[in-house]
Structures are given as C-alpha cells and as structure tokens.
Amino acid sequence: MRYSQYFVPTVKETPSDAEVISHQLMLRAGMIRKLAAGVYNYLPMGLRSIRKVENIVREEMNRAGAIEILMPTVQPAELWQESGRWEFYGKELLRFKDRKEAEFCLGPTHEEVVTDLVRREVKSYRQMPLNLYQIQGKFRDEIRPRFGLMRGREFIMKDAYSFDVDSAAADLSYDKMYQAYRRIFERCGLNFRAVEADTGSIGGTSSHEFMVLAESGEDAIVSCSCCQYAANIEKAEVRPVAPAEHAEPRPLEKVATPEKRTIEEVAAFLHVPHSSMAKCLIFVADGEPVVVLVRGDYELNEIKLKNLLGCTELEMAPDSVVENVTGAPVGFAGPVGLKVRIIADFSVQGMKNFVTGGNEKDIHLKNVNLERDFRVERFADLRNVVPGDACPRCEEGRMEMWRGIEVGHVFKLGTKYSEALKATYLDAEGKERIIFMGCYGIGVSRTVAACIEQNYDGNGIIWPIPIAPFHCIVSALNYKEEAVAQASDAIYEELAAAGVEVILDDRDERPGFKFKDADLIGIPLRIVVGAKNLAEGKVELKHRKSGEVELLSVNEAVAKVRALVVAALK
C-alpha cells in the first residue's frame, strides 16, 4: 500500500470533545470519524485493526468448536415480547415500525433471535453441544455515549450462544469459552484480568468479565496479591473478620449535633474516627422500607444488597420515607428504636460503643451497642472491598484494586431464555427436556480502543504487532531521488512477498512530518530509507515501542522485520 494513495486523514490537534486517550488518538490517527453521537465511520487504519481483532476472535472461536452464523440486526418485537424483555428495557432499546406498522428493534444483543432459531432446528440431544456465534454491529441507545469506541451506541460485538443438554454440559461449554477468551486477549497483546462478575439484568447463574487494566476504565476490579481470585467490585467478596473490640459497653448517650448530617461532619464534630460510626441507610425494596447498617469508613454495595434481598426494585428511600421511618429529617437516622427490619454488613458485627443517628433532628447517639440498644435481623457481606482487605479465598493474600475496561463477558444463562421461548429437545429416552444455555460477548471495537488505552505515549499509538493496522512502514525520505525510490520499492516488495503487512510512505513531505505521522498511527516497525545512509548501503530500523534505532544493511533490515513479525504472530 502506498501512503500517497491511501486514506489516513491524520490531524495534529487534539479534539476538544475527546476525553480519553484512545478517543483522541483514534481521531488524530485518522482511524475513525464521528457520524452521530456514539456512531462512527471506521476509516482504513481503524478498520484494519478491527479486522485483526475479529480474525483472532474467529480463529479461537472456531478452535473452540463454535460455528459462525450471521443474524439480522433488525429484530421483530414478538420475540422480545415472548421473552418478556420488550417491556423490561427502556429507551436503550431502539424501537421502530416498518411500513406495515409492525414493531421491530435494532438488535442490542441476540438471545431471543438465536433461541428462536435453535428452538426450530434443534430437537435431539444428539445435536448438542452446539455453540453458534456471530460478529456483527449492535445498537444500544446509550443515554450518554462518549469515549469514542469505548462507549458507542453502534458497536461491533462477537456474541456467541451455547446450547447443552444439562447444566453440567453447559459448564463444559462455559469453560471452553473462558479458555478461548484468555487465548484471544493474550493474542491481542493485552494485559487483562478475568474477574468474577455479577450477572446483572441478563440473569443466569454466574458470569466472568474480561477486563483490560487501564486508569481510564469505568469498572473497578480487585485481585488477590497471592491467589488467582479476582472480581468486579460489584461482586467481590469480603472475608468477615472476627469481632475485634473487647471494650465494655458504656451507657447510651445523646449528643447535640446541630446541622451535622454526614459521616464526615459528625465525625469531625465529635472528634471520632469514621470507623467508630455506623452509617444507617434506608432503602425501599419492592415497596418495603429496609434499614441497612455499614461501618462508617466503608461503602455499601447496592448490588450485594439487592442480591441478598432478592428484590426486583431497590432504591434509596426518598426523604419522606426517611422521615416517616425515623421520625427525623434526613441525616439523623439510626437503628435504635426503629420499627422496620434492620440488616447489617459484617463490619458492624464487631463494633462496640459506636456513634449513630439519634432519630431526632440535630441529635446523634454515642456508645450504641448491638443487642442492648437494637437488634439486627441478619448480618451479611454488604460492603465494597477496599484495597488491603484480606482475600476471601486464601489465607495470606491482600486485595489490590485496579480500574478496568470490560472487553468480554461470559454468562451461564441456565434456562432463562429456553424456558421463555420453549426451546426443548428429546433426550435418549425420548423425554422432552429444556435446553441449557450460555452466552459470551466480546466488544471487538471496544477491544481496539482498550488496546490503545494500554499502548500509547506522547507521540501516539504503539500497536502490538498482532492487531497493528500494518506491521511495518517504509518511510522514504525524498522519494523523488531515484536511489531512494528504488531502494524503498525493493524493500517494500520484499517485505510484502514475505507476508509482512507494509505501507510505503512515498509522500512528498519533510522527514519530520513523516516520522510524526508514523509515530501517531503507531506502526510497530519503521524502516527509514535516506540518501545518506543508503550511500553506505544502510537503512534505519526503528522500533516504535522501545524507540530503539538500528543502522542495518537493507537485507538485515528486511530479515529482522520479517523475523520480528513472525515471532509476534506465533
């Protein structure tokens, strides 16, 4: 490919509306251009990297025995009405009508479509295990699309669905996908963690997320410093530590705390640490008020609370409910004297003589003690993990926290969709049974962006060879000179013949201009052909990642680039 005939609209300045580095660099490197909020054109350099990720995904899915199909992006409302999700999703599901006024949606995911396909075609246990996958554009009408391809409205996803005769077989399919995902992200050259994750709205029994570690990641994950345990903070377990304090319970005491409502205000006013206070949070779970206690220096994890209560709707109680439950304005809630159910995080279990709200305006209580002053219906793991927490799985590990970008998510679905859509099969005895499913997603376009979040410097992108748009760029300095043009063409042809993906920068531009572009678009290897070095039969080989520059003969440079590419694609 000759740069002068290609289409790589690089720009110097950083676009103002791009907040994360991958968005900035994908725009500046001429990889994407916005069409509408969260909707992008993939330009040649961007598309080449996306196709690289797709091909790695395709190879590993095929190796795992999955079979590629392609489902429509337009989906009839009837299927979503059958699964009950037509009503469940709000504006994020883009709906529209066809010329006959029939209702459709633009596919955000394909559980309904693929289950409908399988319920029509799979009738016998002999046809399973079956894993069907596709690589296709999805649309989710995000309320605030941003960060470029990291949170677009239209994006490319690989979504796979497994079908098995029972839960045990479904577990095997899940493990196969889990291992395939590890290989995919390793081959993409990403530093990632597979973490236990909440199943969220999709339901099902368990799930893992694949997180690319990056400070710009929207997710918080924790991993153990010793064992393999790692989890999304939403799901990460806390090891309940034995009650620490052995202090004697002191008499309950009312203290005036005028206008002091928050933990920070009250702790400062009473000169006590946050850890000797108990937060008293009031929620409404499926319409019922519930009081939740957590030690003052920890945060409540609402997903853990929702899973514990097993409720459908969970929200913080509005002020009116707080006043009704506590008899006091917001900011003075405490467990003593309440008539509603109280549950508490394990962190409260060991507390003695602690501070809470007094259920009276401008009043808090000191020396509050469990059992004597109030009863807790049950203790549970309800708080967020914090760095340094003991690992819940091994004896000596400590939890470390990272920011992550979710690039993959695998779910054990159980029979949620096969039941809703009556996808059954006849077993060996001719008995009708429900199919067990799993679903497995990879954000292909997001993976490309996540790779940039992990691989860039002040000059631009630093592509790992496996998903670089090109492996090598030949920068001809002054292509007008016969000798330079001849040598550049020869190197280009030799590399191409050796299977190296090479682009020849033959533009009539100054060296510095070419080097800046080459660094910005992040091609891993660069061969510089200049008259001076050429006169001594030499060219420069520059390694984008290390910045190392080698002066080599033409043959050495070609051989080295070829060897580096072959090694990186092993």
Ligand code: 9G3
């Ligand atoms: C919707 C809308 C948004 C959604 C969903 C449905 C996320 C939805 C979860 C999944 C689960 C898995 C198969 C591939 C891997 C992920 N956002 N999810 O179901 F209608 Cl608007 O998509 N699906």
